[in-house]
Amino acid sequence: MAADRYDLVIRGATIIDGTGAAGFRGDVAIRDDRIVKVAQDLATSAARKVIDASGLTLAPGFIEPHAHITDIASYPVPENFLRQGITTIVNSLHSLDQPYPLGPFLDGLKVAPNTVWTAGHSWQRKRIIGLDNRPPTPAELARMAQLTSEAMDDGAIGYATGLEYIPANFAAPDEVIALAGASRRPNAIYFSHLRDEGSALLAAVDEAINVGRKTGLPVHINHLKSTGIANQGAGGAVLAAIDAANDTGLQVSFDVYPYEAYSTYSTVLFPSWVLAGSPADYARRIDDPATRARLKQEMAGIYQAQTLGTPDSVQFREIAGDARFAGKTLRDWLRAHNRPETADGMIDALIELQRDGGFTGIFMAMADRDITAFIRHPRASISSDGDLIAFGKGYPHPRSYGAFPRILGHYVRERQVLTLEAAVLKMTSRPAQDLHIADRGMVKPGYFADIVIFDANRVTDHATFADPHRYSEGIAYLLVNGVLVIESGAVTGARPGRALRRVATNQ
Structure with a gap:
């Protein structure tokens, strides 16, 4: 029957579905861009293509909650991200410029991964005020709020600040609250690169939480860390503040990358x-x-x-x-x-x-004990904070090549900081839920066919600070919207990614 025909069946994988549930052996059937069936021993006679994934692990494609991809149109097949198993990348702007106008830019994107975009405060301040250390005039604040609204109406999922950077750190809290408030829409989010990640970390976390308290927006803290020799071990107090905020009914989440240095x-x-x-x-x-x-x-x-x-x-x-x-x-x-x-x-x-x-x-700058505490926390997602990389050019942070496989190899397989199921949840359904990315982040009928298939015994990061240009290994297949972007370990060059706009209602 036509209804039983599949474009692809993946057979014999250990399926980790993104919910945290134990893995199980099964098959996954895909038609067009969606998962249509998850079961054991699916018939393959009606499938146009079959992948034998025996001995491999199948999971939802990894969702990157923070990376720097403003110029992704120049890197339409970002191999350093794809080889980490990433199928969706959130460009939560801190200091980089926001494409403007955002809508036509998103309409014209044709790249391999899905992308998600935010309205950017730093870009607005540079555009309207420049690098002056002063508050905006009422007219300037109104113009920045207008730019926020335009980006949100074009599909941005939220408002992003990078208060550690010039010129954003010239902004007083009232300015941030006013502009974040201008982004308020159903399912909008406030993203924060904290004003301070060192000696004033707790105060900076409180400032971000207060934006959520004043605007009613969920708060997502990007690349949570405690920097500096004097601040090692501060992670517990930070997590207690986040827990306390969530206990009052606010929604506060964060992401973290698994390295002791930032860039x-x-x-x-x-x-x-x-x-x-x-x-x-x-x-x-x-x-x-x-x-x-x-x-x-x-x-x-x-x-x-x-x-x-x-x-x-x-x-x-x-x-x-x-x-x-x-x-x-x-x-x-x-x-x-x-x-x-x-x-x-x-x-x-x-x-x-x-x-x-x-x-x-x-x-x-960071201590492993803080990184580990952050990774284990139930509101943590995994991120890379990475860049688009021209292979062999410059000296990038190794996170751009290896953050997600480092979690799977070093923190799961070697150190057992997390179970594999818990790690996959933090790379998939956790960020999908926190960032309101609909119908992605789980292996489930009706969800988009963003899927990674990897060797759990071999997946490894190889990039180091001394030798950063080394791809991770172990990702055998990667599908974005049902299209193979990695097949048998080779990048295909396909560009099926979509610019995912804010979903106005819960689904």
Whole structure:
């Protein structure tokens, strides 16, 4: 019968359905872009294609709740993400520009994974106010609110802030609450890169939760972490604050990536006031002896709060002043320039490097015990916080290649921090539920056929800080909307991904 015909049957896999339930052996039938049947020993005579997945694990395609993909149109088949088993990527903007107007941009996307988009505060502030350290005028705030509404009506799933970065960290809480309020729609979400992830972490978490309290929006904290040598072990207090908020009826969730270093701009090592305005304004400030003395005193504390405090805590990714040091550490730079490897020497070097254009870097800063506590928490999703990568170019953080397989290999198989079923839930149904991504995140009839098939005994991340350009292994097949984007371990080049817009009603 025509109704029994399938485009694809996947046979003999161990199915982990994304709910946290124990895995079971079974078959999955797909027609068009949907899963139509999950059962044991499905007849394959009516299937156009059959995949024998005996000995492999089948799960919902992984949902990435935070990555940097604004320029995905230039990387339509992002192999570093696909080879992690990722089928849907959320571009929760922090410091990058938001495509504008968003609707036509989404209409024109033709890429391999599904993508999800947000309205971005940093982009709005740069567009309307520039880099000035001041509150918006009423007219400017109204224009930013209008940009928020436009993006939401074009399909953004929520409002995203990156309050640690220039110029967003010039915004007072009332500005954030007003603009997040302008995003309020059915199933909209407030996304936060916290204002501080080090010594003021708890206050920053409280600020994000208060946005949810004032606006009624669910709150999702991106890449939750506790940075700095003095803040190791703070994870328990942070999780207690999140639990307390949820106990009052708020909806607060977060994602986390499994590495002890983060990656961002050199600006996080500076107080925001010194970076306001233009590069010439910065140069003028650091040339004033009294201002420079104040800056150095503040930076000494910031460096301890943002890193492990040593010259090896900073590895350059891209460095404007001298490209030879890409991939090297701050200690390497100090030795090459015959500078003292002291706290004072490090701060002077950082001030000079910022004057020459700054850098992007990898910052050793977190403790495994905090990372593990975050990963285990029931409201945690797994993320990479990764970038679109041109293979072999630059010195990216290894998370861009390996975050999800690292969970499956290191934290599940080797350390048994999570069961495989719990880990898959945190990569699938957990983010789908928290971010209101409909009909994805479970292996279930009627759901979209976003599916990953992997070898649970072999799935592994290979990228390291010293050698980052190494793809993960173990992903045998990957389907997006019923189309194979990885087949027998090879990327197919297909681009079946869809721009997923906010769903206005619960389904």
